[in-house]
Amino acid sequence: MRVPASLLLTTALALSAAEPQMTARQVIERIKQSVGVPWSSDTVDTFKAGDPDTKVTGIATTFAATFDVLQRAAASGKNLIIAHEPTFYNHLDKLEEIPPGDPVLAGKRKFIDEHHLVVFRFHDHWHRRNPDGILEGMIGALGWSDYRSKTAPNLFVMPETTLDRLAASIRDKMRIKTMRVIGDPAMQLTRAALLPGAAGSRPQMELLERGDVDVLVIGETREWETVEYTRDAVSERRKKALIIMGHVPSEEAGMEECARWLKTVVPGIPVEYLPAGEPFLEAAVGCPAWIKAVRDVSR
């Protein structure tokens, strides 16, 4: 009985007839042509691991090519991983910044080599796209499309709520385990700014000090920068608040958006979004899992 094998062969032939199997380099060329903004040479959007001339069997988009994501990509036959964030634990993926002989790094590189994976970072240009691909994905996931302000793409005007309720709504929609909030929980608000990721304290402060922003929602910040700035603003009795979603929950949906877009860019190749997930344990936040059930009922 050779039916399954011949069926596979037919599918493979059909695929190759439609489009010769592309290499990772060719896929990235297609992305460069399609992203809608000029490709910059000064960018972190480069190959981080693997051979760019590898024939692509499938693409996984993700927040970061974590060891776990690489395992899941390999298991599902996706050998090109398109990740938003670094693979090797620093912004420029400089291996020399990791302690020499580090076993975690060595283990990750070995897995990539053995499974012939290719990792490409897609950060700067996915943000630069108009509209910003990460922001679009996040607005959709948060359900904030109807709240878009006419002033700027990352400003929103929503029905009046309190800081506590807005924080709970974000936490529950994005299933965040370790969100952090600064401000008066009872503060009434309608105007929010959304700045996913770790954009830096200067742009974060510039949004917070705007007259048309009550609360700023971010991914990450150094605690001695925007965190202490907001704490002082609150102590000075200004109507301001900060919601820190965590880096992953604040951007991840933007790479799900990227998978949707890529399917239109390379229609012949299987594309799947693989969530990296929030890295932290729930128990760590002081609210064990069994408590959650009680909390959810009480809301």
Place this chain on the structure above:
Amino acid sequence: MRVPASLLLTTALALSAAEPQMTARQVIERIKQSVGVPWSSDTVDTFKAGDPDTKVTGIATTFAATFDVLQRAAASGKNLIIAHEPTFYNHLDKLEEIPPGDPVLAGKRKFIDEHHLVVFRFHDHWHRRNPDGILEGMIGALGWSDYRSKTAPNLFVMPETTLDRLAASIRDKMRIKTMRVIGDPAMQLTRAALLPGAAGSRPQMELLERGDVDVLVIGETREWETVEYTRDAVSERRKKALIIMGHVPSEEAGMEECARWLKTVVPGIPVEYLPAGEPFLEAAVGCPAWIKAVRDVSR
């Protein structure tokens, strides 16, 4: 009836007889002479606000000269604030890094001026002191004195426990509202490394990869650095874990230690430790206050 006034006068005279009232500059000179390590010219340990020639009525030590801490210091007659972290929202307290005309910064500077406060940062040399003043304060607050390893001052060997239990113990001792943990909650461990503050990913990774470290306890890290490194280590089935206390809870007790030390350095001046406190709301972690009572009973 002039009794209260004359009483005040008598007290003031008695004080000045014991020691002429020192200026902030003279207090800092005394600290430089007493800290036990050479004073470096390349340091963030400088005056950040106020007139160094102000006569010191009292000293407040604190994690950071937040607006709230400044208010409490002024209310209790302490006009010299000795803070471990920046006052103006970036490492070098560079005002030009804050958006021009920022109202939060202006409000803080106005308060400092109106109350004739002086702010000095005491970071590098308090860490460099032998033993490290922050580490000593933290070891005492955590109750880890009996666990000190002979290998290095920031390594500890404790009775066998699990990651989950160690995290809960740290959280409860330091009353942390938003702690974050990476690892297997059931992991058995005895060997911990403690690196308060935001020491950077390189030293954090160097501790984590040591054969004699199961869990690293830190204050803060960029999420794409030590966080993703630890997540990969765990995915690679290495016996490693990371506990992120938050920057304030990871160092604050070290400035309480500083107050104890300062009382011996400038015995004629009132010295008080003013906690800055964790900046985040409890509700934000997904575990409202009313739930805590249930949890605490259940433990």
